[in-house]
Amino acid sequence: MTRRPTILDVAARAGVSKSTVSLVLQNSKQVKSETREAVxxxxxxxxxxxxxxxxxxxxxxxxxxxxxxxDLRNPFFTEFATVLQMTLAAKGYATVIANSDEDAxxxxxxxxSMIEHGVSALVVSPAYDESGDAFxxxxxxxxxxxxxxxxxxxxxxxxxxxxxxxAAGSARATRHLMNQGAKRIAFVGxxxxxxxxxxxxxxxxxxxxxxxxxxxxxxxxxSRGFGVEAVHALSKDVDAAICFNDLVALGMLSGFAREGVxxxxxxxxxxFDDIEDCAQVWPQLSSVAxxxxxxxxxxxxxxxxxxxxxxxxxxxxxxxxxxxxxTSSTGRNP
Amino acid sequence: MTRRPTILDVAARAGVSKSTVSLVLQNSKQVKSETREAVxxxxxxxxxxxxxxxxxxxxxxxxxxxxxxxDLRNPFFTEFATVLQMTLAAKGYATVIANSDEDAxxxxxxxxSMIEHGVSALVVSPAYDESGDAFxxxxxxxxxxxxxxxxxxxxxxxxxxxxxxxAAGSARATRHLMNQGAKRIAFVGxxxxxxxxxxxxxxxxxxxxxxxxxxxxxxxxxSRGFGVEAVHALSKDVDAAICFNDLVALGMLSGFAREGVxxxxxxxxxxFDDIEDCAQVWPQLSSVAxxxxxxxxxxxxxxxxxxxxxxxxxxxxxxxxxxxxxTSSTGRNP
DNA sequence: CTGAAAGCGCTTACAG
DNA sequence: CTGAAAGCGCTTACAG
Numbered sequence: 136m137t138r139r140p141t142i143l144d145v146a147a148r149a150g151v152s153k154s155t156v157s158l159v160l161q162n163s164k165q166v167k168s169e170t171r172e173a174v175x176x177x178x179x180x181x182x183x184x185x186x187x188x189x190x191x192x193x194x195x196x197x198x199x200x201x202x203x204x205x206d207l208r209n210p211f212f213t214e215f216a217t218v219l220q221m222t223l224a225a226k227g228y229a230t231v232i233a234n235s236d237e238d239a240x241x242x243x244x245x246x247x248s249m250i251e252h253g254v255s256a257l258v259v260s261p262a263y264d265e266s267g268d269a270f271x272x273x274x275x276x277x278x279x280x281x282x283x284x285x286x287x288x289x290x291x292x293x294x295x296x297x298x299x300x301x302a303a304g305s306a307r308a309t310r311h312l313m314n315q316g317a318k319r320i321a322f323v324g325x326x327x328x329x330x331x332x333x334x335x336x337x338x339x340x341x342x343x344x345x346x347x348x349x350x351x352x353x354x355x356x357x358s359r360g361f362g363v364e365a366v367h368a369l370s371k372d373v374d375a376a377i378c379f380n381d382l383v384a385l386g387m388l389s390g391f392a393r394e395g396v397x398x399x400x401x402x403x404x405x406x407f408d409d410i411e412d413c414a415q416v417w418p419q420l421s422s423v424a425x426x427x428x429x430x431x432x433x434x435x436x437x438x439x440x441x442x443x444x445x446x447x448x449x450x451x452x453x454x455x456x457x458x459x460x461x462t463s464s465t466g467r468n469p
Numbered sequence: 470m471t472r473r474p475t476i477l478d479v480a481a482r483a484g485v486s487k488s489t490v491s492l493v494l495q496n497s498k499q500v501k502s503e504t505r506e507a508v509x510x511x512x513x514x515x516x517x518x519x520x521x522x523x524x525x526x527x528x529x530x531x532x533x534x535x536x537x538x539x540d541l542r543n544p545f546f547t548e549f550a551t552v553l554q555m556t557l558a559a560k561g562y563a564t565v566i567a568n569s570d571e572d573a574x575x576x577x578x579x580x581x582s583m584i585e586h587g588v589s590a591l592v593v594s595p596a597y598d599e600s601g602d603a604f605x606x607x608x609x610x611x612x613x614x615x616x617x618x619x620x621x622x623x624x625x626x627x628x629x630x631x632x633x634x635x636a637a638g639s640a641r642a643t644r645h646l647m648n649q650g651a652k653r654i655a656f657v658g659x660x661x662x663x664x665x666x667x668x669x670x671x672x673x674x675x676x677x678x679x680x681x682x683x684x685x686x687x688x689x690x691x692s693r694g695f696g697v698e699a700v701h702a703l704s705k706d707v708d709a710a711i712c713f714n715d716l717v718a719l720g721m722l723s724g725f726a727r728e729g730v731x732x733x734x735x736x737x738x739x740x741f742d743d744i745e746d747c748a749q750v751w752p753q754l755s756s757v758a759x760x761x762x763x764x765x766x767x768x769x770x771x772x773x774x775x776x777x778x779x780x781x782x783x784x785x786x787x788x789x790x791x792x793x794x795x796t797s798s799t800g801r802n803p
Numbered sequence: 804c805t806g807a808a809a810g811c812g813c814t815t816a817c818a819g
Numbered sequence: 820c821t822g823a824a825a826g827c828g829c830t831t832a833c834a835g
Contacts (some may be wrong), residue, residue: 139610141812152822157814167820182609185585188525192827197522199565199586207551210544217541217568224567229582231533232566233558234551241558248563251519252533262812275516276473361751389751390728416750417691417723461528475828486806490832501804523828526811 306338324379362386399466640672696720
């Protein structure tokens with residue numbers, strides 16, 4: 136394997152100067168189309184590969200975006216990451232993706248590494264219990280950075296926050312369960328005190344209060360395992376539940392199946408996020424739908440506008456959510 | 470925001486030459502520890518950020534690895550990608566991850582883009598119906614590249630292939646179902662003719678043949694939806710099934726739940742991959758377990774050895790698999 | 804153990 | 820529309 140060809144080799148082959156080759160590389164329309172074709176042909180002949188590191192050094196832009204996710208194995212975040220990556224790829228940006236695994240120290244390291252790699256922007260769904268200075272290094276680097284789905288840094292002017300309108304979603308789900316005849320509705324899952332939990336709970340609490348009813352909350356891990364356990368931990372008069380997320384709800388669904396309780400009749404259940412599984416389990420699970428694909432595309436567009444045109448996104452954006460009523464809350468088969 | 474400090478600024482601040490700063494950056498032990506500390510302090514004071522693009526240009530290595538996955542939303546691949554990324558991060562490599570979405574043209578573009586970004590190696594779980602030349606550009610670039618979980622390029626000497634010993638897994642599952650008393654076992658899911666499908670089916674076919682029984686195969690998409698449909702498409706005498714993967718099996722599980730068929734008693738079911746859901750649905754799903762975490766770590770280690778020490782991995786590696794028997798095939802509750 | 808010098812492969816004004 | 824020249828921020832022999 137000999138050394139890779141450079142623009143000098145291309146220039147020699149095509150009989151032009153290296154500046155011209157560089158302009159062709161950038162699709163400049165300054166170059167006559169015949170010249171452009173000749174250069175392109177020369178590149179193909181000698182197997183030229185563009186060296187972005189060199190370009191980046193000169194132009195200070197790598198065409199690279201960094202994405203740090205607190206839990207990449209969670210399908211909700213996987214979907215977000217995938218759509219964001221594919222949308223950015225369509226615009227010519229590669230995406231460095233990393234899983235912080237809810238580890239704030241690791242997260243800070245990953246963000247630092249991405250900054251070293253010269254990312255043009257950063258998108259972070261942060262781990263909680265942040266060590267605090269993770270975003271300070273971003274500030275020093277002076278690159279666009281967004282907080283998505285979770286907010287740990289209050290400086291939303293610097294690091295705009297985008298998420299879903301969770302409160303409206305849980306309020307909607309609560310009203311739905313009431314309309315279905317539920318007498319006592321519980322809120323299950325989510326770690327108490329965390330911003331998302333409190334947000335998702337707030338709509339529920341507001342509607343319960345408005346109805347003059349008594350809330351019943353059962354906090355815990357956001358996992359199927361906790362959902363299975365929760366089935367046995369509910370007060371006997373509880374006949375409906377809104378879960379912090381679908382994983383908890385799917386766990387409850389398994390737990391109820393084991394008990395022989397029929398969802399939609401004996402108990403009414405609504406999840407949160409509307410991940411793909413909801414429509415594919417039996418009985419089908421009602422859920423508050425978050426349009427992750429639309430959301431991720433919106434984030435990508437906002438980021439592109441910020442990187443390329445300097446348009447800072449609004450400090451706080453809430454995407455609307457929707458209730459998808461299925462068998463687990465209505466009892467009606469699809 | 471002023472311009473970012475460079476090693477020249479650090480050198481000036483620390484009162485040394487820029488070469489010394491560079492050596493400190495590389496943790497060279499040529500530098501006296503007092504000098505090293507002074508340089509480090511200077512870096513912290515002026516907020517120096519290492520510029521990898523410049524380093525890469527000189528040293529031809531970016532500390533970047535590329536990962537292209539045919540379906541990043543599939544939890545099996547998500548887990549692989551996550552563990553690989555985290556293992557490489559621990560060794561100082563950032564990972565550019567991209568989803569080819571089973572699109573061979575997109576895949577070729579993504580691989581090309583990663584090569585331009587100067588990745589030191591490439592890991593690809595390829596899309597099928599490959600346009601053919603995706604790996605040719607890798608060959609020209611002369612960088613280490615592995616095919617994982619799927620093989621589309623026959624040149625395993627150049628692009629080593631690593632996957633699981635699927636044939637052994639399905640053979641094992643078939644014997645297990647026979648031992649449980651199954652009379653007629655079906656193989657459900659997977660697109661006919663694809664390498665993975667045929668591999669996973671081959672162990673089943675071999676065992677069925679050895680037992681003098683009649684095979685029953687039902688091919689189709691690798692999705693829950695197909696699993697749900699499959700429940701109605703089985704011959705009446707079929708009383709057990711091995712699924713191409715867990716998604717299909719989970720779909721069948723939902724389908725049987727809807728029909729009131731009790732798994733482990735009326736019908737015995739084994740999935741493939743042992744994704745997290747298997748232990749968390751009800752009844753729990755038996756599955757052929759692939760230790761993705763161990764596999765991903767092995768791939769990472771092999772890749773690091775290749776990149777750093779030039780040790781090419783074996784052309785074809787098969788990780789062992791294991792059968793995890795649960796309620797869906799044994800009828801015994803955990 | 805540290806310094807001076809060359810060079811990695813591009814982009815970017817600036818001439819022409 | 821194209822060419823000659825400077826420079827991006829590092830690393831790497833080579834002296835000393």
